[in-house]
Amino acid sequence: MESKKIEFTGSTGESLSAKIDLPDGDTKACALFAHCFTCSKDLKAVGNITKALAGIGIATFRFDFTGLGQSEGDFADTNFSSNVDDLVKAYEYMDKEFSAPSILIGHSLGGAAVLQASHKMEAIKAVATIAAPAEPAHVKENFEMSLDEINEKGEAKVSLAGRPFTIKKQFIDDLEETRMKKFIHNLGKALIVFHSPIDNTVGIDNASKIFIAAKHPKSFISLDKADHLLSEKEDSLYIGKVLGTWAEKYI
Secondary structure, three states, X not given: OEEEEEEEEOOOOOEEEEEEEEOOOOOOEEEEEEOOOOOOOOOHHHHHHHHHXXXXXXXXXXXXXXXXXXXOOOHHHOOHXXXXXXXXXXXXXXXXXXXXXXXXXXXXXXXXXXXXXXXXXXXXXXXXXXXXXXXXXXXXXXXXXXXXHHHHHOEEEEXXXXXXXXXXXXXXXXXXXXXXXHHHHOOOOEEEEEEOOOOOOOOHHHHHHHHHHOOOOEEEEXXXXXXXXXXXXXXXHHHHHXXXXXXXXXX
8 A cells, every 4th residue: 555645725724634545556436534533644543444445446535634633723723614624625635636535434523524524525425434423512522521611711721532632612612503413314325334332432322323314325334342443453454344345336
């Protein structure tokens, strides 16, 4: 697998860091990947998934959302809606510079983002969510102890995965205003839902809500003993292999 570093302009005008992972042989199709909340494109699990996809001829474009990883911008000024807009910008960049993606993949909050963003991406034929919440507001549980301070002062410093982040009230308001059921019900693309029954960060009930709300064709894959961040290499490689095989029918 060959990886190429890329920079493109995000939804707020900042330069976003990206890379595209290419198959060694011919490229059958392209995929666009949205990483999890406060993560980055360089999470090992993401690389394992794109490696497995490359092995069956699928090139994957992954990038850091505004204010995260190696991308420019202030995370405190972003929200769920800006993530969706960044995804659309990534899609437009791929369409212009490479080839429009036919597969859209999202992990955790990135999974919720792809369910919404796919409606603005004509070339997408297949959508995959991994450990995704049924509603973006679910992420408030990560900083529930600071919600009063955020509402009173307009922002608060919170610790997420051992790192400090500033969460502003606009971020909370945007989460609460987003309702996903209509986006899922009217997806109009093939959907596959990956989720672990022992996910302690985003419970399996979220996968049930997404699956029930979606129309066919839809599939569900249990990740057995996987954790939320797919810490075990075998879990992320499994997702990539199953996803690639499933998607071939639709691309």
